[in-house]
Amino acid sequence: MFSPYQIELISKEDRHSMLAEILSTGEEIRTGATIDSNAAYIARKLEEAGIQVTRHNGVGDDLTTLAAVLREIAGRADVAVITGGLGPTADDLTAEAAARAAEVERVLDRGALASIEHFFSKRNRPMNSSNRKQALLPKGARCLANPVGTAPGFYLAIGKCTCFFMPGVPAEMKSMLTGEVLPLIDALRGGSPEHTLTRTITTFGLTESATGEKLAGFRTQFPEIRLGYRVQFPEIHIKFYLRGQDHSALQEQAARAAGWVSAKLGRKVLSLEGLSMDRVVAGLLIQKQSTLALAESCTGGLIAHLLTNVPGSSNYFLFSAVTYANQAKMDVLGVSPETLNQFGAVHEETAREMAAGARRRAHATYGLATSGIAGPDGGTAEKPVGTVCIALATPGRVFARRLYYNFADRLRHKRVFAVAALDVLRRELLAAP
């Protein structure tokens, strides 16, 4: 339990450098039956509030382990946020483990009991004796209200660390974190938080290592910014992490750094606001009041799928002809049998006719086409697996290019083909008046 008295124990110079750890408990976490999305959510919220998260921990429902991990975390962190194990069943051991770690007994908490009783009476449901167990909290703990479920949370000082215990059900955790835990942590810190700022720059066309080399001078130039890379295949996302007292100064630093990165990477930069290829192309089409029709062979509908994931896509996306069969290429897109005979399905000329056909059929500003070999079979010496022909029909011309990729599987090829095709359109839209 922390009190105004204990808040005073945090010395002034420590106020703005609180360290937090996260602990996720439960057999489903330990065995991997559940992906731990709570930890990421809590970390994001804490970092946004200016609390530095130093470590994530996950253990199963074992009393000894739980108590030991809690003591260990309490020895390192100022604040700990724990989820799971507050339910009514026998495998819910967190309150007992917390009591053990704090070396106190458990006592019936009247506030917790009242809140559980209220939950059941409001729903006209009978309360079990096992629900009464949920009101047994470590001595000195303070109850955290749970408006969404039966399990009340609580907080408790273990050593010098204030530990916040919440249910593992995401909806209950989220409501308790925002409504109770974050304001309490803010009070604990004594106001005036450190700000953190994260910024993402999306890129396409370079590998992660080539991107890193182009940005080799970054750390010298911007020592106050922590730089990270994230592969969102086939895009590379560049991340800035900043921390400081003055939020507008952080924004200014980030803007300068974004400008620097932009100058180094040129058209490889998709967005300085973290938008992925589909959203960038969607934005450009809307901005230019243009419409799009697709003719997809090797990408098999993926480009249409990506574009229609963006809400509002009906404003610019008219039609995609996923013409897997040659007959469909001729019937729907008007590709000539001679072209298919002479050059085959995977060729610049075929792609050009597909793009022009899609554009014409849908009365669109642009027609974009893909034809290639995603694998694992179908490659030849001349056109190996990973070959793609991309064509774009614009109001003024039709052009095509052939690209070659060599990734491990069919899905990666489809994905890189789709994003490369959108990139051809993106560059055209950027150059258009």
Place this chain on the structure above:
Amino acid sequence: MFSPYQIELISKEDRHSMLAEILSTGEEIRTGATIDSNAAYIARKLEEAGIQVTRHNGVGDDLTTLAAVLREIAGRADVAVITGGLGPTADDLTAEAAARAAEVERVLDRGALASIEHFFSKRNRPMNSSNRKQALLPKGARCLANPVGTAPGFYLAIGKCTCFFMPGVPAEMKSMLTGEVLPLIDALRGGSPEHTLTRTITTFGLTESATGEKLAGFRTQFPEIRLGYRVQFPEIHIKFYLRGQDHSALQEQAARAAGWVSAKLGRKVLSLEGLSMDRVVAGLLIQKQSTLALAESCTGGLIAHLLTNVPGSSNYFLFSAVTYANQAKMDVLGVSPETLNQFGAVHEETAREMAAGARRRAHATYGLATSGIAGPDGGTAEKPVGTVCIALATPGRVFARRLYYNFADRLRHKRVFAVAALDVLRRELLAAP
């Protein structure tokens, strides 16, 4: 590094009780920018292999912290599986941290260098000097091949713990875990006389809790099988975990249990071999020597994308018309303007004309169509967001049905619409002669 010699160090009684910890590294993990799905995947695979996972850990890209956490884990576990930080950029610090924790230098690993060089030469791509950095491994480490990406993994003994280091990119991690790490751990354990067997039954059409209720008697019926559920949205996968001396007895138990589940769930079962909807439909189309054309409105190309993810899809998948615009529905599929005027785009009648049009256009055995409202906007009182009309044109008839879902977002709606449409086709194919 472990060697046959070190395997001998593990005493006989310890062989079957190896304890493992998982460590996820990276700023995106620490700050919660990424949900850590790797840890759950690794935990599942280790538990399936009979290795007990005791703890999950997550830290950022900080050399001192990384080295300290590695030493700490090495003091507790027999095996550690670490992901992230093996890339070519300056924030990739894991190899350095491992060297520090093991108190060895880093040396250029010829095997790792050769594997990186091979990756680039195979792709005709130039290799950067930063990629050379990826071949600097702690002295005594052994390289783990990465067929999917540039970053080789490695393993190394830190104290009595064998630590396996893998890239954080999920596809690379998964291939390395299955291909290299699990067999090595198995060897390390000294070959287990106990077999483990995992079996997956895929289903569609019930929620996880409804599935659980239908299978309530399972544990009494099959006490020797551990049952698990996994949501692979919108499919629910049922998992059997078995362990025992006699492999064929395990297979027999699993087959009996699969039969029991099958009787309880009927046509909701997609596959007793763990196949997802796209593969099940692909298999049925091939088996019935049938072809398919699609007319996709609300699913926006997703059904075509799912089907073309399956290699060999050109054998049965002819064409999808992703007709987002009404004009395209009329022009390409021959939907009548009167139908669109009278009923609107989202209606059984429109869907029927779309399905018949797609089937006719592509000369396919079946025509499957979707028209609906994925959201977030576009819903009305009569047709709320989540409404989908699915129509199927077969050689003998054209029929449609209207379904209603209420999920949180556009992507989930697209996905459940697509799988529900494939389910209509699947049931038709199962009933067909």
